[in-house]
Amino acid sequence: MNDILVVNIADMKASNSGNRLITYALGSCIGVAVFDPVAGAGGLLHYMLPDSKLDERKASENPFMFADTGITSMLRKLEKCGCEIRRLTIKAAGGSNIMDPNGTFSIGKKNYLALKRILWRYNLILRGEDVGGSLSRNMTLNLAEMSVSVRYSGVKEEVWL
């Protein structure tokens, strides 16, 4: 009970036993926290790229590298844990970008747009988000409280999503 599970880059963890799931140092990657309060289960995904079309072989080896395959795999896993898709609360953080006045180089932004597109396909909306800018974030999904928070590098206070 109440163990801390660390989610790495291109990784996802799900739990139905009140654990705390945490992922560190989101840069242009995006963390997606999902939970179903009725089922008491949820998951945290940390993907790094927007679209699995880049390399479908890699995506089949590790779907959590990409937004599309990552979210689909996470939802499937959560359904197995007793979650229902229509009951899910979804919150996202990350998607920072290098400072670029021309907006030419923005994997973070593309990661965010990909997320919106995929959620739209599932008829889901983001209930909370803290996305963009140029700073580093840690993200926590507390399944005991069904809460999601973000902490910026160097800052003690948590931001609740």
Added chain:
Amino acid sequence: MNPVLEKILQNIEKVPPLPSIVMKILSVMRNPEPSIKNIIAVVQLDEVLTFRVIRMANSAYYKRSGEDVRTVGEALIRLGNNTLINMVIAESCSQYYESAGTGYDLKRGELWRHSIATALVSQKLAEKTQFEHKEALFTSCIMHDVGKTLLDSYMSTKRAEILSKLALGTVTFTQAEMEIMGFSHGEIGARLLERWGFPQDMISAVRHHHEPERALSGKKLAYHVYLSDVICLMMGIGLDLGGLSYTAQKDIFDMFNLSEADVQMLFIYLVEELAKTEEMIRG
């Protein structure tokens, strides 16, 4: 002179000397026809390195179904020149990162992991851009943030000021460092490399790794260090207080014909390569 800078420069004097093997390797590799035999000979003189090189060659990833290797020469055949040399350089430099990073809000070991990751992705990048000086690039990447190790405790007193500058969203981390401390971590790293007698192009690449267009000698090397670092930062590897508060320089990506898809493929390469290299990272 800035009294803080003076104090930090005094601390540079106390940094243990660089193992001589690093300079030997770099000078052998600058030779148009490098003799790998010389490198084997130098590695064999060092018991600890010999042990680690052989252990790496016998690790599950490299060994596969082969037999145990027992000599540096056999290890070289299994690992290949580039991997062996990089491993020796990494092993020789890891000592400078032992306690570093906390002032920048990095967990213990993260600055070292960032250095290794930058060095690893630089090698793949160099293949793509056909950059020749792979060993110099690897070493520069390993050392690019070494200045942070000397600024660790000072930075922990300046965090709040740095963060309030960055919160504006218009100031780069380098500008914030300049305004608040009067110098950047690249500058401090470069001073250490100067003391160790590194070649000019490598000193310059470390000094200007966030603004590589300022490098006076070896611009190409500086651009490669910059690109490798940016890729690691975007992926969040060793991402610290400064986050991604650096300027994106599209022209540098264009200069080497790097498309965004290429960069994305480098993300994938690196995440896989890092997993393989965890053993090297833990040392």
